[in-house]
Amino acid sequence: MTETISQAVAARDNSPSGLIKQYSESFAQVLPSHVKPATWVRLAQGALKRGKRADDGRFDLEIAAANNPGVFLSALLDAARQGLEPGTEQYYLTPRKVKGRLEILGITGYQGHIELMYRAGAVASVVAEVVRENDEYRYQRGIDEVPIHRFKPFARDAERGKLVGVYAYARMKDGAVSRVVELNQDDITRIKASSQGASSEYSPWVKFEAQMWLKSAVRQLQKWVPTSAEFRMELARAAAEAQRVATAPDAPAGTSLLHGDVLEGEVLDEASTDEHTAGGADEDVWPATAPAGGAQ
Structure with missing residues (x-):
């Protein structure tokens, strides 16, 4: 007997784990090429x-x-588009209450933002550290290249005291140092106040406070370093143009190829991926997302 559509739908595994498997092809379509879909x-x-x-x-x-x-799959799609690992410090999956019921909230973590910086190809290293009240910290903008930050080796958080600030900077592959981002308690309070569901018992702001301070600084740092695929494409275009000029029949004597050029003075925004849509056959249409509302 031919299986009816309703019977096929009833037999489908609609558990959260089953939905991930069911839409695995949709995730694979948006994952960056360096990420293995099966592993993700x-x-x-x-x-x-x-x-x-x-x-x-x-x-x-x-x-x-x-x-x-719908909200759950949308969060996973967001992580997949960025090529970040869900459920880790790259990309948090956390419950939140909406109208008395738990729903998934996806949040890019500080390690995820750092990963995006590295992928652009210009950054050699990123330093991000929280500062506690008993730490030694010194930095004078315009005088010091990077902050001086010291504390007792292996000191416990209780010894170092409460969080009072956070800083982040990047060292570029050409040896230059990016702008040093510094945030104090007032800066963090403002950022936290604008964060969705920050006061929830499930929020990373409650469970992983230091990591969220780090994320806040790293997000600000992204404004000062290249983080997009557009940067990599521009480097490739410049290299190709240099190759074309160097090998042209009328190239000036002594022309050499350019290596390791770094664009300076321009901050490139993350390339939009909104054109990607999931789906295909009717049975692959993503579940509708319920409207947001209620307690955050």
């Missing part, structure tokens, strides 16, 4: 099995994902 899918499925368990044995993230599959 396994990481996404494993991320659901962390955190607190409810009375029915399910984890909070599983419950949140099942409550609103």
Whole structure:
């Protein structure tokens, strides 16, 4: 007997883990080429099995994902487009309450922002550190190249004291140092106040406070270093143009190829990926996203 559409839908695994597998091809279409789709899918499925368990044995993230599959899949699609690992410090998956029910909130972590900087190809290293009240910290803009930050080796957080600031800077491959970003407690308070669901018991601001301070500084640093694919394409274009000029029949004597050129003085925005859409056959249409609302 031919299986009816309703029977096929009923037999489909619509659990959060099953949905990840079901839409794995959609994720693969937007993942950067250096990320293996099968590995990324396994990481996404494993991320659901962390955190607190409810009375029915399910984890909070599983419950949140099942409550609103559209929001859950949208968060994973966001992580996939950036090529970041979901459920890690690259890309947090955290529950939040909306109208009394848990839903998934996807947040790019500080390690994710750093990863995007490295991928652009101009950054050799990124330094991001929190400063506590008992630390030694000194930096004079225009005089010091980078901050001087010292504290007792292996000192515990209690010894170093409460968080009072955070800084970040990048050293470029040509040896130059980016602008040093410094944020104090007032800066962090303003950023936290504008963050969705920051006061929730599940928020990274509550569970991973130091990491969120680091993220805030690294996000500001992104304004001062290249982070986009556009930068890499411009480098490739410049190299190709140099090759063309150097090999032209009428090239001046002594012309040589350019190596390691770095664009300066321009901040390039992240290339938009909004043109990517998931789907295909009717059965692959993504679940509708419920409207946002309620407690954040």
